[in-house]
Amino acid sequence: MITRDIVRRAGRSLRQAKARTLLTSLAIAVGAFTLTLSIAAGEGSRQYADKLIGSNINPQALFIVKDKTLFGEGGQQQSGLREYDPDAGTTGTGVAIKQLNQGDIDALRARNDLENVQPTYQLSIRSLTIEGSDKQYTADVSAYDSTVRSESAEGSLPELGTQIADDQVIMPEQFADILVEQKVVGSKAELVGKKLTMTVVKPSTQPTEAEINQILTTEGTSGLSKLAQGETKEVTFIVGALSKQSSTALAAGSALQISSNQAREIAEYTTQGTDNYQKYLGVTALAKGDALPDDVKAALDKAGYAAQTAKDLQTVIFTVVNILQGIVAGFGVLALLASVFGIINTQYISVLERTQQIGLMKALGMRGRDVARLFRYEAAWIGFLGGVIGSGTAWLLGTLLNPWITETISLGEGNSILIFQPLPIAILVVALMLVAVIAGYFPARKAAKLDPIEALRTE
DSSP, X not given: OOHHHHHXXXXXXXXXXXXXXXXXXXXHHHHHHHHHHHHHHHHHHHHHHHHHHHHHBOTTEXXXXXXXXXXXXXXXXXXXXXXXXXXXXXXXXXXXXXXXEHHHHHHHHHOTTEEEEEEOOOOOOSEEEETTOOOEEOOEEEEOOTTBOOEEXXXXXXXXXXXXXXXXXXXXXXXXXXXXXTTSSSSGGGGTTOEEEEEEEEOOOOOOHHHHHHHHHHTTHHHHHHHHHOEEEEEEEEEEEEEEOOTTOOSOSSEEEEOHHHHHHHHHHHHTTSTTTTEESEEEEEEOTTOOHHHHHHHHHHTTOEEEXXXXXXXXXXXXXXXHHHHHHHHHHHHHHHHXXXXXXXXXXXXXXXHHHHHHHHHTTOOHHHHHHHHHHHHHHHHHXXXXXXXXXXXXXXXXXXXXXXXXXXXXXXXXXXXXXXXXHHHHHHHHHHHHHHHTHHHHHHHHTOOHHHHHHOO
């Protein structure tokens, strides 16, 4: 028999057992539904991450550190008894981290493959006040990173690669919401242009016995208390803009941002006389001119530094996406494994019910391999129907829910977490047909080997 006739006969046979065919197909459809959503979610997440990094981070940007363990290289960070390193700082858990010193900064700035080298300053303030209010607040402060794009909620922000003015501060929109709620200002827009004053503290030094006696004589115990609190100074800024933590912005949304120059002055003022003076966890820099970030990264590695590029960050995000996608796909595969036994059972029952029909076909000259092909095509039809039902349902449901999902998880306008592509879905359906054919191999083999005489005698 020609293939076309066998395919048609397989379709007619399945139509005669509609309920059984539908139920078996639905078992495959569950796996197809899960796998289709997994593929769509993976593609959507990758495209979103690619857009996020591509539109927000300068592709020439690098983050450079001295401690390779921060990027998972060179083993684990050491704690406990370890050799003293004057450039190493410790975390709250006692883990030693090698820090960059001013000599490293100067060496990096002298390189001909780097530009715009800016240390990451560890900033700390005691309090801050807003013009028009006598309330005092505390907040995290960081240096404005010009290599990462920020989105403005109010006011204007500089273009990517441009530093803010030394007298400006960028306030997170969430801080503005708090100030509006407390009626410090009437609206968020009123904050732009207001003065913000930070009070920073210089650590106190251990006075000599003579100095203590002198202070006690002239100022009494209040003088000692003042000395213990350390020297303070106030730094005043103008709120230049409110930063918005949107779906397409990577800038930190929980810290006040000041210029790199001001950050350096505050960091040096608050660490002068301590072990952390002019010590930095890392620096941000740009690969100079046409230099490839990966080539600069390799050169820095030879010089004893570790670097991470925008591409590396993208790879990290993609790895997480792939892991999550794999977990979801695993449930789909389990559903398919269960459906395989359903196909085998359905095909075996079909062979038993149609034993006389098989015997008649073989008595009329149909070859055993054509009988086997008939049952394999029936299995392929079941796989095709299950794949189409599952993938089609996932496509329809995902398309309808995409706007709601986008709004719920704040992906931003123009972004979707579920992106359906025809080719992967078509490949999935074909793969499900192959799985069904493989599952129907043994029932088809049994049908092919039936003796026509014995089959015709079957009641």
